[in-house]
Amino acid sequence: MPSKNQLFKMNPDLNIIKILLEIFGLDDLDDSRFFTKKNMIDLNVVQKINDNYEIFNNYYLPCKSKIYLKKLNEKKCITILRQFLKPFYYKCIAIEKSSEGKKYMTYRLIYNNSQLSSNKNDNKKREYVVNFDM
Numbered sequence: 001m002p003s004k005n006q007l008f009k010m011n012p013d014l015n016i017i018k019i020l021l022e023i024f025g026l027d028d029l030d031d032s033r034f035f036t037k038k039n040m041i042d043l044n045v046v047q048k049i050n051d052n053y054e055i056f057n058n059y060y061l062p063c064k065s066k067i068y069l070k071k072l073n074e075k076k077c078i079t080i081l082r083q084f085l086k087p088f089y090y091k092c093i094a095i096e097k098s099s100e101g102k103k104y105m106t107y108r109l110i111y112n113n114s115q116l117s118s119n120k121n122d123n124k125k126r127e128y129v130v131n132f133d134m
Contacts, residue, residue, distance in 0.1 A: 005087075009061050012084045016059060020084055023048045024077075026109065029090055034106040040074045049077055056080065078107060089113060 021028060024035065025043045040046070049056065049072055057065050068080055082092045091112040094105045 007061065007064050007083055008059050010059050012059055012087055016055065017084060017088065019052060019055065020081060023052070024081060029085075029088065029109060029111075032108060032110070034095075034108050036104055036106050037074045038104075040077065045077050046072045046074060049080065059084075085109070 017029065021031070023043070023045055025039065026033065026035075049069075053069060056069055060068060068076060068083070078092060078094075085092060089112050091110050092107050093110055094107055096103055097106050098104075
């Protein structure tokens with residue numbers, strides 16, 4: 001795991017990841033279910049992160065906690081999730097979907113092994129997942 005970075009005074013550990021995933025209604029890092037802003041509202045994600053403010057605040061540098069943990073909304077909660085996942089080489093990707101003429105974003109966790117590669121432009125075979133949802 002990388003050393004301390006520009007966001008955190010203490011590296012995220014699996015305990016905080018477990019708390020964060022539970023808040024988002026996910027079982028573990030390999031839970032590949034899609035979720036939306038509506039799911040986040042139904043799960044009361046913003047309030048749950050606010051309820052656990054002290055726990056998250058312990059990880060962030062003070063100047064960063066003022067930016068990311070104040071005036072929370074669903075978008076900031078996704079940012080928090082992405083920041084805490086990054087040291088574990090996971091990403092929360094966004095995919096735009098349409099239903100009944102309305103566009104909305106769906107989110108999903110994926111393992112991002114490209115961060116492990118020192119040369120991102122190498123010509124190694126890559127695997128892709130194509131998903132067709134209705």
